[in-house]
Amino acid sequence: MALSNTQRAEPEVDMVPLARMTRTAVERLAPFCQMRLLPENPTVPLAQKINGKILGLLHAVDTTMLIAQIGYKMSNDAATLCDPFAPVIGSTCPSGISTPETLQTMAAHGHGHCQRANECLRSIQQEIFKIAAATKDNETFVLVPPDSQQPATRRIALKEVGTDLVANLNLLNRFSRSLLDLMSWWEWLEEELLSPNSTLLPSMKDRDADLYARWSRIKAGYLDYYNTIRVVYTRYPQLLTTSSSAWQSISSVPPPPSSPGSSWDGSYEDLGAAFDEATANEVKTISHDKLPDAEKAKGAKGIRGIEQVKALVVKLKLSRSLKSEKETTGDKGKRKAVDDDPINRGPEVTPPDPHEQMEVERLPVETVPSQTSQHNPPVSTPESQITREVKPPQGDKEYQTTRSAAPSSNAEPNGGEAKILDSLKRILAALACHKGGEITS
Structure with a gap:
């Protein structure tokens, strides 16, 4: 050196x-x-x-x-x-x-x-x-x-x-x-x-x-x-x-x-x-190593069921992707307008002054302790890398991650999608019975 x-x-x-x-x-x-x-x-x-x-x-x-x-x-x-x-x-x-x-x-x-x-x-x-x-x-x-x-x-x-x-x-x-x-x-x-x-x-x-x-x-x-x-x-x-x-x-x-x-x-x-x-x-690996063999086998079975669910979800997404390709040019223009809307993009975040001192706020009074979890929002990423989650209509069984507008509210699962959804229900029901009614993703 x-x-x-x-x-x-x-x-x-x-x-x-x-x-x-x-x-x-x-x-x-x-x-x-x-x-x-x-x-x-x-x-x-x-x-x-x-x-x-x-x-x-x-x-x-x-x-x-x-x-x-x-x-x-x-x-x-x-x-x-x-x-x-x-x-x-x-x-x-x-x-x-x-x-x-x-x-x-x-x-x-x-x-x-x-x-x-x-x-x-x-x-x-x-x-x-x-x-x-x-x-x-x-x-x-x-x-x-x-x-x-x-x-x-x-x-x-x-x-x-x-x-x-x-x-x-x-x-x-x-x-x-x-x-x-x-x-x-x-x-x-x-x-x-x-x-x-x-x-x-x-x-x-x-x-x-x-x-x-x-x-x-x-x-x-x-x-x-x-x-x-x-x-x-x-x-x-x-x-x-x-x-x-x-x-x-x-x-x-x-x-x-x-x-x-x-x-x-x-x-x-x-x-x-x-x-x-x-x-x-x-953390999951450390906890898993301490389980007896019967519990490990039970966990492996649950993992296989979850993998089946993931495969069906991918298949369902492909089915809907083919349907979405039939959208008209006008619909695409509408989706672009929604995507370009500043409200959907989210507000611009201005970083605080690094020299700004932290202020001590008055401690709030807890009236009734809430049992719901409070999730801190993750550190925001640059705007160009943001991916928004759009909730589909009531008839759908999953959320879609997309940069365009949500599907039409008239969309109903039918044909091949209905079969896929039935398979999903059966596997999820089996997992619920396997884990005592509690399914973890």
């Missing part, structure tokens, strides 16, 4: 463990930001103070996630500038790519954000002990969601809130120390890029393959970071608005090599993608 004239070595930062600690810290703190007050205690000032303290800690975590986005953007632009295989288009930077001078500014911004986040997290231990002391022997009950996808229905006393936070103190302290390592790396990067004899600052004139590889490794590390923590944007979109908006500014990610030792599976998706299937399947 080449060194600058200061002979200062590049600090080592492993982005994947940092991302894992970031994700865990958010998951541990977020439920306490969704506390609800009971009707018999409509005003609990202490609960509001706790909510404000935890929101402040989450804002510092959100800032560290923003720093990672700055690192990805900066390394991507730097690698583009010194790519020896890219076509030469004069001495000016390509559109949307930062200049070498802009890279220096971005390094200063990243270092500054690290310092501000560290100042907030430096007193994290004292803040948590203050909460624990203030809630000691406090029997006032509040409602806390058991997880991000459920309403606030778990009754706990305020003293338990302080106890839970103290139990997570070790994790939060390790996260704070990891942030110090990240801040040291950004300090080194800022000094290196501002040095008159910098060996890291790219140039449009002299494209260096070794420098390109070095920036590509940095970029891959930040990309691994994102693919490790992106699930929290789906679970808690209202708590991480600053970094979420920054990551959404990049519509897609090209496939550079993954950094050594990464746990990421190598699949690249759009940055707006929701929770990946790998994490969900991992």
Whole structure:
């Protein structure tokens, strides 16, 4: 690794463990930001103070996630500038790519954000002990969601809130120390890029393959970071608005090599993608391995039934696709008009100001705890990649994913479609009997 004239070595930062600690810290703190007050205690000032303290800690975590986005953007632009295989288009930077001078500014911004986040997290231990002391022997009950996808229905006393936070103190302290390592790396990067004899600052004139590889490794590390923590944007979109908006500014990610030792599976998706299937399947696999052989055989039978249902659904879609091809040109024009309608496209989302401070809202009073699940909306994708779901008429048995208008309300299943629907009913009935009346997709 080449060194600058200061002979200062590049600090080592492993982005994947940092991302894992970031994700865990958010998951541990977020439920306490969704506390609800009971009707018999409509005003609990202490609960509001706790909510404000935890929101402040989450804002510092959100800032560290923003720093990672700055690192990805900066390394991507730097690698583009010194790519020896890219076509030469004069001495000016390509559109949307930062200049070498802009890279220096971005390094200063990243270092500054690290310092501000560290100042907030430096007193994290004292803040948590203050909460624990203030809630000691406090029997006032509040409602806390058991997880991000459920309403606030778990009754706990305020003293338990302080106890839970103290139990997570070790994790939060390790996260704070990891942030110090990240801040040291950004300090080194800022000094290196501002040095008159910098060996890291790219140039449009002299494209260096070794420098390109070095920036590509940095970029891959930040990309691994994102693919490790992106699930929290789906679970808690209202708590991480600053970094979420920054990551959404990049519509897609090209496939550079993954950094050594990464746990990421190598699949690249759009940055707006929701929770990946790998994490969900991992939980299912662990649970399945603990089942006895009889239960595994029962589960395999259910899977075969579901596969039959999927095959019939595909066949039904093909049947309807052939019918839709007989639509007239006028109908196509109507569908295009519906597709072009701005209401159907959805409103344009304006990213919030990254420097905007998070405001502490008054805790709402929970009148009757709802039993219905609350699903946080996934991180929005760019408009060109949005696929809307249109509900077909009452006679249909499934939803169709389409970019055109829904089928005519007069459409009735007949002929081959009726047979397919009958087969679907029989298989679904068998699955219902097999699983005790509960069918899971």
